[in-house]
Each structure stands twice: as C-alpha cells, then as structure tokens.
Amino acid sequence: MDIGPLVIIGGKEDKTRTPEILLQFVKLIQKSHRRDVVGVVTTASQLEEQVFRTYQHAFEDIGMVRVEPVIIDSRAEANAPFWYQRVTELGALFFAGGDQLRITSLLGGTVFDMALHQAFREGLIIAGTSAGAAMMSTTMIVEGEQDDIPTKSSVRLATGMGLWPHTVVDQHFTQRGRLGRLLAALAQNPGVLGVGIDEDTAIFVDQDREWLEVWGSQTVSILDGRSIGESNVHSTPLGQPLSITHVTLHVLSKGYGFHLKTRQPMRVEEEDSGEY
C-alpha cells in the first residue's frame, strides 16, 4: 500500500466561484480506492462549528456527499481510542486554518496523531490549508514578521506533524511577503526544501513517486538551499540581517511540478494532472 498524497494549500482557497483546488481534491478522493468521505479537522480554530459548516457547504456544493466533522479541542479528546477505527473509515482528512500551534500542541503524540500517520502510510489522503499547510512539515514555521528581511529572530520554528519530511512549508506566501522568514528558516539548515505557497494555490505531493504539482491560481516558490555557498546565520546576533548566498529559487504556477529527488522543476501535462 502506498503512502497517501498530500494537498497543501496556501490559504484562502476559492470556495464558491472557481473552487478549482477543492474540486481537484474531491476528484482525488473519488479516483482513489478509498471511501468517499472527507473529515474536516477544525482543531486549528476556536470557531470550530463555523469553520466546519463553511467547508461542509463548500464540499457539498461541488458534489462531495459525505463531509464529517473532526472536532478535537483537547488532548483528552485526541486520545480517545476510537480514532484508530474512525480514521480508517475516512477517505481523506482536511485540516482547516487557524493557528498551527493549536494543531501540534493539541494533537502531537496523541492517539489521533498515531492513527493519522498509520492511515496515511496506508493511503489516507490529507489536505490542509493555511495553518493546516504549515503543520505538514517536520519543522514548521510558527510565526515571523511580514515583509521583513531574514534575521535569526525573524522566524520562530517548532516541530510540525511530520507528514512531509525534509521540508519547511510556508503559506499566504507572496501575499504576506514571507520570503525573509522562509530564507531565515532555510539558512538554519539548507538541507530542507523551503516551499512557499500562495493563497488560492496548492501543491499535490506524491511522496512515493517523489514529485509535486502546482494547483490553483497563484504561484509556489521553491527555495533549494543545497546550493547555498555561504550564510552567516551561525555567527550573526539575533535581529541582525543575515547574508545567504546562492539560494536557488523556482517560482512555479499551474502546469508545473517539481521532482523531489532531483530537485528539478518539470512541466506537467494536463492528462497527468492529479494522477495518483
């Protein structure tokens, strides 16, 4: 059994007029051998009922019949033994936005977390938007300043949910001017791949076939730090501007993908799009 695909959305995906990303996500579920049920995880937000209803309507409008709430607001709830069974009955999980620290602090290390990873290894499709995108990587960005230069203190990192290792994912990327904070994260370990996803834009990640594809209306910025020649992050005091040389930057829009192993961009043919 293959590992499940990820759909990582940069926030503010169109839910009504041109819900291209949600449509492609639903198509992915329908094409899979999994049950036609999406569970909406609202843990990132404290307006869980409202968030759930928004996505329930959005998914129902585009033909997804079964949309279920996954409302977990405490570690006790996340540790309920029934999650092992419950998660396997879902075709996909969709992590809505809010605060990524709520996701990791409430879910990290619980029964739900373990059930999630087990089902993911067996093909569970997992999507997340905004905070639900940030939490995907092993190391996640908690906060940082908008339109700020890279400094050692311009980004605060924490351990993410580890669904997509060796990466740091940032969201609302161009719209909130987050290049500086992603560069600051990258400088601390150029081995990870920095992935900045714009609003109403997503990446479909197939870790088995080691590639990703861009969906949606804006762009995805991929920062490859392996080419970094020099950075002074280790010797620079907090708050002082960093210097980082030879970062390789790819800005990709729909029609483009990226090989994760060779770290090379690629064109994606229409007929391959979303194949899984």
Add this chain to the structure above:
Amino acid sequence: MDIGPLVIIGGKEDKTRTPEILLQFVKLIQKSHRRDVVGVVTTASQLEEQVFRTYQHAFEDIGMVRVEPVIIDSRAEANAPFWYQRVTELGALFFAGGDQLRITSLLGGTVFDMALHQAFREGLIIAGTSAGAAMMSTTMIVEGEQDDIPTKSSVRLATGMGLWPHTVVDQHFTQRGRLGRLLAALAQNPGVLGVGIDEDTAIFVDQDREWLEVWGSQTVSILDGRSIGESNVHSTPLGQPLSITHVTLHVLSKGYGFHLKTRQPMRVEEEDSGEY
C-alpha cells in the same frame, strides 16, 4: 580618469540617529580628488524646497559644509547650457526620492543629462535614494504591485538614466514585498542583474573594478537570471502567473559585496570598505 562610483540607496535612509549611509557617502566625497560640494537633485519630488532642506540639514549635521540645490522642474531648465560647467564644479550629485518618471521624463536627453554622464565618466560621484535609485539602471521599474506574484503585467518598465547598465534596480525591496515585480522584470530578459535594495540600505558600485558593496542596516537581494532554466513569460497572457525556474538568489548584508563580472558574492574586509 575613472568612472564615478554610484551609491544606490533603497529609500528611507536614516538621516539623524545613525546616518551611516550618508556618512559613508560624505566620506567618499572627502576621500576623492573632487570638490567638497554635493548637489541635491530634487526633480523626483514636487516638494523640492522641503526635500532640499531635509538633505541640507542632514549633510550639514555630519560635516558636509557645501550643499547646493539642483532644482530642475522643467525640460527648459534642464536644457540651460550652464549645466555643463555647473556639474563639473560639484563633487557629487544626490538624487532625492519621489517619482522616478519625473526624473527620466524631465531630465532624459537634456543638457543636464549629457553633462551628468560626461562628468560621471570623469569621476563624478552619484548617489540616489528611492526614485533616485530606481532611475540608475538602463531599464527601470516604474511601478508594480506590492506583495504580488510575478505576472507579465505586475511590473511596468521604462528607460532609466543608464548610469548602471545591464541591471534592474528596485528599492524599498523587502519592506514593500517587491520580489514578484523584480522577478517579472528579470524574466523578460534574464541577462540583466536584478538588484533589490532594502530601506536604510545601499550599495556602493564601482564599475571600473566591477564590484559592489553593501552599506546600511538591512539587506540587498541580488537575483541572477543567467541560471534561469525556463520561464513562460513569452507564452503567458497578461495577468496570469509566471513560472520561472533556477533563479539564483543572494541576500547580502553589511560585510558582503558582489563581483559584477563573475557574479559571485564576496566578503568585504573592514579596511577595504568604501575604498575607491
């Protein structure tokens, strides 16, 4: 006689508390064999008197005794024959901020423009901030959206004053989220060097020795488009997101420079700093 050095400032340089950039500019004039006089060009602004007084006070506060107004508000004034003589009597020109199109449309092709280039070839030191920075390159960015992704229409270009060929200079760079518009400019001709200068940050450019050095408190982003593997700028409709791969990005702060010929970043020793 060597070509004059350029001091290109990303706007909002500190004028009172830590006027590091203005101090280094004044030191440059004092070390040169030129007269100790700076002419402040206020053409970019319609508040010429106010702009002049601001810089007069700033320069006088740091020990520059002779600060002269160069107030040109029409092409007729710019075509006065005395500029040939007048410009040679200055040690340096400082272009204040405002609208770069006022600079190019009022000065381009006039006697002042020709006098400026002649004196520059003979060592005149030229500084510019904000609009006065943007106009330095041969092709200049006129406008573009903040925090926007690169699209063919996200940037509008015009012919600059051509003091620093083969480059596109942008300013207020990180603070106004201008990566997208500089990438869009670069994609249209990856042969130019894209240089994004932050506020209270400058580059000292020595075109004879083919290097630049970073001054000030923030960072300079250098985008080398020669490594671009693929861009779809030629086939993408206006307003649609561009894809641009393999851009080489250097983020440099004080203590770093850049070889213009080899296009490689370099460290700058304290004792070399500002040498000319």
